[in-house]
Amino acid sequence: MQVPNQLSAFIQEGDKWFLPSVSLDCVILGFHDNQLKVLLLKLKHSAVWALPGGFVLKEEDTETAAARVLKERTGLQDIFLQQFHVFGAPNRSDGSIHRKGFLKSGIEPSPDNFLFQRFISIGYYALVDFAHVTPFPDENSSECVWKDIHEIGSLMMDHNEILDKALETVRLQLNHQPIGYNLLPQKFTMPELQTLYETILDKQLDRRNFHRKMNAFGILKRLKETRKGGAHRAPFLYSFDMRKYQKALKQGLNGGW
Amino acid sequence: MQVPNQLSAFIQEGDKWFLPSVSLDCVILGFHDNQLKVLLLKLKHSAVWALPGGFVLKEEDTETAAARVLKERTGLQDIFLQQFHVFGAPNRSDGSIHRKGFLKSGIEPSPDNFLFQRFISIGYYALVDFAHVTPFPDENSSECVWKDIHEIGSLMMDHNEILDKALETVRLQLNHQPIGYNLLPQKFTMPELQTLYETILDKQLDRRNFHRKMNAFGILKRLKETRKGGAHRAPFLYSFDMRKYQKALKQGLNGGW
DNA sequence: AATTGTTTGTGTTGTTCTGACACAATGATA
């Protein structure tokens, strides 16, 4: 089954294709310039930024639906994708946003249009290699860009809450999920990994202790290459030893009991 | 808005009251006889055990809906309740179970009955003080009882998966949520707390190290009383110092970075 | 009332982990 590609198909036939009441929103995170980025888009005829979202096809798994939305916005497949929370407040979805969009497009929607109902939303976060992504808008959105997570203003509906919850979840799961692996390119330096940790934890870490502790986990392979070009001493490149990484994550990277 | 109390109202008017496509299931956990228990019920005309579940009223918050289900089965209010996962496989819900129930009740359901549609399910887990709960069945179920988590057989639909995921979540959140506080009575002994930890973690812990570490967290108040009556040395009673407990949980009880 | 069996409370010891710090090595730039 294919997703309808035309706006008009959405408008007139939403309830023909999709599961009612259920939507999903994706917090797509990348790491670039030593900063965490999130993919946002701006709906046509709307002034505010929003998380990319979508609906679940009638015969589709919710995870598959999230992967589909991710692919539509980034072109990426087989990406680390994780549901983290359901947002189920009765007044969270706001049909008036779509209503205005319709009117500005010169369309007169039916009062019981699919988009006007109440939706709960399943939040997913995705971790992607920034360099592999070219964000592009769809026919419903005018812009699709990476935004620094420290420069997010007011988002549509409850999307600020969704984003915050995603970041909180990533922080809590840092020792249990391969977060470094998914956000960094295959080869990376120790200072880059440290900055990633510092950004996620929003906390400064001691460079030398970080180095020692990371090596102690035994999850990194130090390559023979260094990253030249910076104005200073060239740091070694590392990559993850996935077998040991996965094994270590099961215990949690920091033990506990 | 009140929930319909009669089975017939569910059957004939489900889509009048409830949000379509969305259900929820509750993993209600208690601690008794040094073992973790889960509340299960058996649907009328069905041989298998199931988790208590329900639906979301059209204007109701999903959290409120879960609290309502919890209250219906246990009589308890203001309980620690936490969503942990959404189960969204397209074939997970099984209308034929309800169909059989209808037939055995001598009812001829409409083919487009509310219960026959596809449902995703939001999983919630609740932690309750075992002593405060008297499980009782509703008009849809014939039995409602506490079961030891090690003596669970095959449950209805994907409820084994839901239960397993709940237990896994509790284990992962042990250092971040007030799990001891919610599962134990207000006064408890150190050995009881340790057994709770051992049961959740499915791992033996050293009695003396556990004692020392727990005290080091500073989240316990040792009372002047002891628990007499056991055949051996009477252990001290403790209670949680909630202010310090909450504060400690924010960092996570075991640090990490 | 003394003895016994089992459990609880507390302490010790050697090892590992942690946080705070110093210094030498490196690579581009001046």
Place this chain on the structure above:
DNA sequence: TATCATTGTGTCAGAACAACACAAACAATT
């Protein structure tokens, strides 16, 4: 070749941890 910022490595004291021993308490038995 000197400079400068950054990276790699090392040290050291204090904290945390695992493994272990022993005394105190309680009820049941004699």
